[in-house]
Amino acid sequence: MNKQSSSCLITESEQSVKNARKHLVQEGEVPSGVLRSEIEDSWLRSVEAGLNCESPLDLENLSRDSIADLKAKNRPLIEASHPEVKQLVEYFSSVGGLVMLADADATILGVKGEQRYLDSQMKYALQPGANWKEDLRGTNAVGTAVVDRTPVMITGNEHFLDSAGYLSCCSAPITDAAGDVLGVLDLTSPTDNRELPPNMSLVQQAVRSIENRMFSGQFQQQIVLSVHSRPEYLRSSWQGLLALELDGYIQAANEQVCQLLNRKRKQLVGRNLEELFGVRPEALLTDLHRKGRGQLRTRSGDFVCELLHFPNSFPASIAKAPAKTSRTASKLPEIEAPDLVELAGLDARLQKGVRMGSRALAHELPVLIQGETGTGKEVMAKSLHLDSRRSSGPFIAVNCASIPEGLIESELFGYREGAFTGSRKGGMVGRLEQAQSGTLFLDEIGDMPLALQARLLRVLQERTIAPLGGADEIALDIAVICASHRDLKALVAEGSFREDLYYRLNGVCLRIPAFRDRTDKQDFISHFLHQLTPDGRQIKIADELMLQLEGYHWPGNIRQLETTLRVAIAFMEPDELVIDSSHISDDFLEELSSSKLPVSGAIQLNAANGTLKDAELMTIQQVLEQHEGNISATANELGISRATLYRKLKQLDE
Ligand SMILES: Nc1ncnc2c1ncn2[C@@H]1O[C@H](COP(=O)(O)OP(=O)(O)OP(=O)(O)O)[C@@H](O)[C@H]1O
Numbered sequence: 001m002n003k004q005s006s007s008c009l010i011t012e013s014e015q016s017v018k019n020a021r022k023h024l025v026q027e028g029e030v031p032s033g034v035l036r037s038e039i040e041d042s043w044l045r046s047v048e049a050g051l052n053c054e055s056p057l058d059l060e061n062l063s064r065d066s067i068a069d070l071k072a073k074n075r076p077l078i079e080a081s082h083p084e085v086k087q088l089v090e091y092f093s094s095v096g097g098l099v100m101l102a103d104a105d106a107t108i109l110g111v112k113g114e115q116r117y118l119d120s121q122m123k124y125a126l127q128p129g130a131n132w133k134e135d136l137r138g139t140n141a142v143g144t145a146v147v148d149r150t151p152v153m154i155t156g157n158e159h160f161l162d163s164a165g166y167l168s169c170c171s172a173p174i175t176d177a178a179g180d181v182l183g184v185l186d187l188t189s190p191t192d193n194r195e196l197p198p199n200m201s202l203v204q205q206a207v208r209s210i211e212n213r214m215f216s217g218q219f220q221q222q223i224v225l226s227v228h229s230r231p232e233y234l235r236s237s238w239q240g241l242l243a244l245e246l247d248g249y250i251q252a253a254n255e256q257v258c259q260l261l262n263r264k265r266k267q268l269v270g271r272n273l274e275e276l277f278g279v280r281p282e283a284l285l286t287d288l289h290r291k292g293r294g295q296l297r298t299r300s301g302d303f304v305c306e307l308l309h310f311p312n313s314f315p316a317s318i319a320k321a322p323a324k325t326s327r328t329a330s331k332l333p334e335i336e337a338p339d340l341v342e343l344a345g346l347d348a349r350l351q352k353g354v355r356m357g358s359r360a361l362a363h364e365l366p367v368l369i370q371g372e373t374g375t376g377k378e379v380m381a382k383s384l385h386l387d388s389r390r391s392s393g394p395f396i397a398v399n400c401a402s403i404p405e406g407l408i409e410s411e412l413f414g415y416r417e418g419a420f421t422g423s424r425k426g427g428m429v430g431r432l433e434q435a436q437s438g439t440l441f442l443d444e445i446g447d448m449p450l451a452l453q454a455r456l457l458r459v460l461q462e463r464t465i466a467p468l469g470g471a472d473e474i475a476l477d478i479a480v481i482c483a484s485h486r487d488l489k490a491l492v493a494e495g496s497f498r499e500d501l502y503y504r505l506n507g508v509c510l511r512i513p514a515f516r517d518r519t520d521k522q523d524f525i526s527h528f529l530h531q532l533t534p535d536g537r538q539i540k541i542a543d544e545l546m547l548q549l550e551g552y553h554w555p556g557n558i559r560q561l562e563t564t565l566r567v568a569i570a571f572m573e574p575d576e577l578v579i580d581s582s583h584i585s586d587d588f589l590e591e592l593s594s595s596k597l598p599v600s601g602a603i604q605l606n607a608a609n610g611t612l613k614d615a616e617l618m619t620i621q622q623v624l625e626q627h628e629g630n631i632s633a634t635a636n637e638l639g640i641s642r643a644t645l646y647r648k649l650k651q652l653d654e
Contacts, residue, residue, distance in 0.1 A: 393438025
């Protein structure tokens with residue numbers, strides 16, 4: 001890199017900065033009104049901190065151990081930033097851009113980019129462990145972004161120290177749900193690199209994605225909503241995020257939602273949905289489960305929202321502790337799941353399913369669980385594990401859909417110390433190895449990238465694993481249970497899932513029926529209600545309401561039922577013992593009364609004249625006629641997918 005080869009043209013703003021620097025050196029003070037205001041303020045702070053702009057960059061070197069500790073302390077930040085750092089490196093490294101992540105103290109945690117653009121001076125200035133705090137190094141993008149808590153661009157001689165004037169940097173602070181700075185993402189290049197224009201907006205967008213990922217990770221026990229005034233921005237990096245308690249109280253709000261709603265964070269946190277948006281939490285949840293979207297109304301306009309996360313808490317009363325038969329058992333976290341008899345309830349198909357699943361595991365065969373979302377696939381996997389000979393071993397769950405593609409390989413297979421630059425001290429034990437002598441549960445297996453499917457297949461065939469950077473092969477002794485709400489066979493047909501892996505995983509395929517199709521709904525609801533009642537009260541559901549619940553199509557399955565029951569319990573007075581329509585939101589009641597169910601309610605009426613199958617097909621025909629042949633509207637009303645409806649219509653023709 002030749003610094004002398006930079007363009008000879010000097011812009012007006014570069015000239016102003018030169019003049020300001022001359023004034024600073026000669027007069028010992030920062031001139032007023034010459035620099036951009038944020039730079040002027042930062043230069044003033046630098047002078048106040050006693051810095052001299054002609055001092056050399058005097059960075060201390062941290063030991064390898066201290067850097068490893070620093071990285072370990074900031075692991076959640078580093079992991080959450082990984083996909084965006086990777087993407088920025090892909091965009092900019094070939095044109096000399098370096099992507100840096102720093103902690104909240106402006107200490108560099110990592111630098112990525114092409115080494116050939118790093119001369120020895122830059123290597124020294126930008127190494128992990130280098131501290132760029134503003135009161136130590138003067139005006140610089142990373143340190144100044146931490147102080148100003150806002151994105152900052154510092155070009156060449158806008159840096160306070162002459163010795164940093166060869167860098168041009170865009171930095172944006174990464175903040176948590178409370179608005180506290182967690183770190184800084186930065187894109188830097190040599191000032192004389194005219195190939196890389198300032199890219200502040202891309203850095204800001206990357207930071208928003210990182211913050212959103214960290215927000216969702218932080219509020220696992222809350223409901224997390226994506227909010228925006230325009231539906232196309234939901235789930236994007238521009239989305240607003242709200243974390244709610246089940247009773248509708250707001251726990252946290254991200255910066256974007258504050259801007260969208262034009263409210264300060266403290267005007268949102270601790271307040272209730274109903275008070276702010278005039279919607280009762282249970283009515284909103286009903287909409288979210290039923291239509292996939294909800295509406296938040298404010299005086300300044302309407303907003304749409306989608307459910308990003310619902311807490312997956314399992315009622316403590318049905319928790320079963322794992323049998324403690326081995327020496328390691330006492331160290332393992334308790335797994336909560338009902339036993340298989342309780343899980344299967346009185347539904348014959350489920351009873352057969354759990355029998356087959358349990359036998360498959362006893363014979364070391366993999367189990368594949370298919371079922372709509374919320375039917376209890378993970379619960380079933382845990383119950384099967386607790387029933388198996390590996391019950392005293394760990395149950396390790398991996399959701400293949402929620403881990404960023406770049407992390408899934410190390411997450412599953414792990415790596416040994418020094419496997420790659422930036423690898424953690426001591427390496428990382430992958431989830432496969434963590435499941436040793438226990439059960440590995442691969443949820444949403446249909447979302448596993450194709451390249452990793454090949455690697456997983458090899459591991460399952462050879463029953464050994466070789467973590468990246470390790471010479472040793474480890475023999476694996478694990479049971480494997482996979483689940484997907486997507487039809488894996490269809491994925492195989494369309495080429496996005498390997499056929500050989502499908503057959504390897506599919507020792508036994510269990511299909512959990514949708515809740516609407518269970519034959520023991522009343523019994524399950526009563527039993528579940530009992531488990532969910534926190535104070536052991538003997539609560540009942542009024543007969544009329546029970547019939548309506550039984551006849552409803554439950555698109556969100558047991559997860560939706562759980563929310564409905566929890567909300568109803570929360571709306572009971574302490575001395576009440578019967579849940580009736582007064583504990584259910586008007587919206588949901590309306591839905592219950594208009595719900596036409598393909599298998600129970602309407603069918604029972606028709607069934608007198610033929611088999612249940614005939615009655616089901618008759619109901620479909622009626623609803624289809626009502627909707628003048630509109631497939632989507634019919635499927636919606638029947639509470640089934642369009643694909644299922646097409647399948648059933650084919651039967652009508654047969
Ligand atoms: N048999 C059951 N008894 C009690 N609660 C259950 C049962 N099955 C599921 N649940 C509850 O329903 C919710 C969803 O369960 P789970 O996460 O196992 O479903 P899933 O099919 O894996 O969902 P997804 O496909 O969305 O991952 C959880 O809150 C769980 O506690």
